[in-house]
Amino acid sequence: MILLVVSVCTPKESPIMYGMEKCHYCQMAIVDQKFGSEMVTLKGKVYKFDATECLINYVRTNNIDWQDLSMILTNTLDKPGELITVEHCYFLQSENMPSPMGMFINPISKKHLALEYQSKQNGNIYSWDEVKDVVKEGY
């Protein structure tokens, strides 16, 4: 019984149902498997977004403390449909690579791939902590 309660409360990720679920911030259906993202609170509540831009804006506009989130995950260009911890990702912002919310932020899971994209498309590579400041408020 206790085990059951514990397992219910343990925060865990939940797969995004592409095309069926809507972004918690901007209302658009989450369709692009390269850009979806989600966060899980300490209590285990899951919020899903169509892009990391929306996640950052949602956290900011609702004054959520980053410390209150147990997991932040994103899809990446190189592994579409897979959710990867944002701290392990690289974020390439390049004017030649559109993203769903118009801020040109493309998550990539491997550093050498990020550099490869950058050599072709220019732009800057940011870590998760840096990209939080790159995203302007409210689009």
Place this chain on the structure above:
Amino acid sequence: MIKIKEILFSLFLCILTVNSIQADTLFVNTGHIKSIKEAISRAKSYDVILVSKGIYKENNIVINKPIKLIGQDLPILDGEKKYEIITITSDSVEVNGFQIQHVGKSYTMDWAGIKVDEKDHVVISNNKLYDTFFGIYLKKTKHCKVWNNSLETTSVDEVNSGNGIHLWDCENISIVGNHIVGHRDGIYFEFVEESEVRDNISENNLRYGLHFMFSNNDIYDGNIFKNNGTGVAVMFSKNIIMTNNIFLENWGSASFGLLFKEIYDGILYRNVFQENTVGLYADGANRIEVKENEFIKNGWAINILGNSQDNTISRNNFLSNTFDVATNTKTNPNLFEGNYWDQYTGYDLDKNGIGDVPFRPIKVFSYVIGKIPESIILLRSLFIEMLNFAEKVAPVLTPETLFDESPNMTRIEYD
């Protein structure tokens, strides 16, 4: 004598230049040129390439000089589900009269039936696109025409489908008379300025019939949006003019005829919203003039959230909607005036055509549904009728200031 020589020389020069400007016509498949690629490589600038009927499987055709590529009797360009079909990398290209089919799918490349890559003054007309991932894709282009094309795919989910006509970072584009069926978004605008969308039909698209993102100063007029996930979504945009469109049969739990999200200063004039779950859904819409539209047989005619301010809703007809207006706040920062509401039960003693008592279009039950969607099952029950009546007499939950002070007694006729 020297003079004559000079004249002759300049004449010769003239003839030379005229000759080089004059466009030649190259024929594909009827003469000795067998492929479109060969014709393009032989062509000079401003030549015309005529392609006769047949099936051409030439994988990716790149048009890199200003030419006209014209199909006669709808020749078929087939991408064999492996390639992008036409890529335009030159200014002043025209592509007219082809059936373009079976584009390959690539999630990183966004392959299209016809893509214009950072070039201007391109005309794409009278083509038939079938089973393309993205149909017509304009990237960083200006002054283009996309006229009278038909685009159809049979995609089943939003994930594995592209947009019909996709514009990214464009200016002065004209999209007229196209018919778009079965894509993710029928027409998609991102960073598009000063452009027009006229007389198109966009239907059975999985997400939106027409979708604006970060696009300003555009107009859409005279289009029909039928049975899409949502008819039109205008998001994060300014100064969009929306006139004479028809929003039809956008049914579903999250479906709207028209969705506003964070937009400013638009005009919504003379449109018809018929049989949508929600006709107009406004989330952060500001300074929009909603005038002389007809809302017919919708679940909700208008759902306007509290973050929408300074909008004017005037001279519209509200006919046979389950709910005329819904909102989620107790204040009303918008103006409702001079509309015709068929649910109005007031009187007009001075016979001036305007009701003597204000009309409150919000029913308390729409609040209850907002909180508990399942309660819809109680609609039309006696209990709900009583609840609505009690609220009408003494508003508690509904915004006290949301009313139409001058409701029309009869349906407004527009000329």
